[in-house]
Amino acid sequence: MKKNKNIVKKQVCRRCILDSNIPSISFNNEGICNYCEIHDEMDAQHPLNKQGKKELHKIIKEIKAKGKGKKYNCIIGVSGGVDSTYCLYLAKKLGLRPLAVHMDNGWDSELAVSNIEKTCRKLGVDLETKVLDWEVFKELQLAFLKASIPEIETPTDLAIRPILCQVAAKEGISYIINGQNFRTEGKIPLTWAYADNRYINYIYKKFGKNKKLNNYPKFTIKEYFYYGFIKRIKTVRILQYMDYRKDQVKKLLIKELDWKDYGGKHSESIFTRFLQNYILIKKFNIDKRKIHISAEVRSGHLSRFSAFKKINQEPITVEQAQSDQKYILKKLNLTEKEFDKIMISKPKTFLDYPSYFSLMRLFRSLIKIVYRVLEPTTPPLIVALDHMKIPSKLSKENQDLRNNEND
Numbered sequence: 001m002k003k004n005k006n007i008v009k010k011q012v013c014r015r016c017i018l019d020s021n022i023p024s025i026s027f028n029n030e031g032i033c034n035y036c037e038i039h040d041e042m043d044a045q046h047p048l049n050k051q052g053k054k055e056l057h058k059i060i061k062e063i064k065a066k067g068k069g070k071k072y073n074c075i076i077g078v079s080g081g082v083d084s085t086y087c088l089y090l091a092k093k094l095g096l097r098p099l100a101v102h103m104d105n106g107w108d109s110e111l112a113v114s115n116i117e118k119t120c121r122k123l124g125v126d127l128e129t130k131v132l133d134w135e136v137f138k139e140l141q142l143a144f145l146k147a148s149i150p151e152i153e154t155p156t157d158l159a160i161r162p163i164l165c166q167v168a169a170k171e172g173i174s175y176i177i178n179g180q181n182f183r184t185e186g187k188i189p190l191t192w193a194y195a196d197n198r199y200i201n202y203i204y205k206k207f208g209k210n211k212k213l214n215n216y217p218k219f220t221i222k223e224y225f226y227y228g229f230i231k232r233i234k235t236v237r238i239l240q241y242m243d244y245r246k247d248q249v250k251k252l253l254i255k256e257l258d259w260k261d262y263g264g265k266h267s268e269s270i271f272t273r274f275l276q277n278y279i280l281i282k283k284f285n286i287d288k289r290k291i292h293i294s295a296e297v298r299s300g301h302l303s304r305f306s307a308f309k310k311i312n313q314e315p316i317t318v319e320q321a322q323s324d325q326k327y328i329l330k331k332l333n334l335t336e337k338e339f340d341k342i343m344i345s346k347p348k349t350f351l352d353y354p355s356y357f358s359l360m361r362l363f364r365s366l367i368k369i370v371y372r373v374l375e376p377t378t379p380p381l382i383v384a385l386d387h388m389k390i391p392s393k394l395s396k397e398n399q400d401l402r403n404n405e406n407d
């Protein structure tokens with residue numbers, strides 16, 4: 001059947017709950033989306049069978065061998081959330097000697113801090129907290145808000161890796177254990193979460209105080225080679241080797257560690273809670289819950305029926321949104337008028353700004369090979385490029401818009 005592009009009809013994947021409003025989505029003849037295909041590919045890479053168990057066993061053995069005689073044999077970044085807390089719990093159960101590292105970007109909720117401290121104390125794990133330069137970080141977050149792009153969490157996400165690598169190198173640790181997993185998180189569309197150094201530097205300079213980005217942890221090619229090839233630090237996404245079920249794990253953590261639930265993904269940070277449940281949904285029509293819930297449907301943790309019910313629930317109460325907004329505006333020194341202006345400005349994507357994207361697309365095969373040294377998995381950017389049609393430059397509409405702005 002020939003497709004008529006003029007007919008706007010929302011198509012929903014027959015397996016998960018993603019629909020044609022999700023960027024770069026496509027459907028096969030059976031009506032299954034490419035995000036489901038990505039899941040199956042990852043599932044084949046990390047099977048939940050004997051082979052998968054053997055892989056995990058091999059990695060744990062390697063970590064122990066490499067860390068013999070050292071105080072710590074792995075490092076785990078902790079946020080107080082369920083994934084990282086469980087990584088820490090699991091590491092101890094598997095007989096590892098982890099060092100917990102927390103990056104404080106200024107937005108921790110009290111509950112997050114208490115969860116982290118309690119977990120480390122109960123498990124007997126040392127904790128190192130790294131505090132970001134608040135003035136620089138604040139400026140960077142404001143710049144991302146003003147640039148009208150959805151990657152407002154990028155300044156946080158990009159800073160974690162260099163911090164963990166720095167501590168790992170200092171302590172002589174070779175493994176970073178990471179809580180990311182496709183079975184409950186799914187694949188975030190590239191235009192919702194793109195990041196590279198050129199992009200972040202440009203946004204900071206253009207929408208900040210026209211200065212170079214300093215005093216912020218960076219991971220450039222230099223660091224990449226230093227930590228990857230000289231220090232030989234590897235990342236292990238340990239939860240991908242098991243049938244990680246969040247609801248069950250939460251119950252376990254509450255029982256064993258007196259851990260407290262926040263009632264929402266990433267709600268350990270006040271900023272993230274407000275960003276994901278209010279700014280992204282209201283301004284960008286981005287509901288990341290759809291991606292995560294779809295992942296749980298594919299993993300068999302949730303029926304499709306329950307998933308639709310779950311996505312139709314309000315992500316945040318009006319009172320919570322108001323109180324979060326008040327707190328955040330005050331902390332960012334942003335007036336309500338300025339915030340309203342940000343909320344009504346036209347949404348953009350990374351394709352509207354300079355970045356290394358075209359370069360990375362060109363060298364994707366090389367990146368894939370080099371990345372394998374650090375992680376036994378395909379890098380998220382390459383997964384996106386392999387499965388999604390992503391334009392290399394601005395849409396005509398955005399280009400016209402930019403030309404008008406420059407006039």
Ligand SMILES: [Zn+2]
Binds near residue numbers: 014015018036
């Ligand atoms: Zn799907």
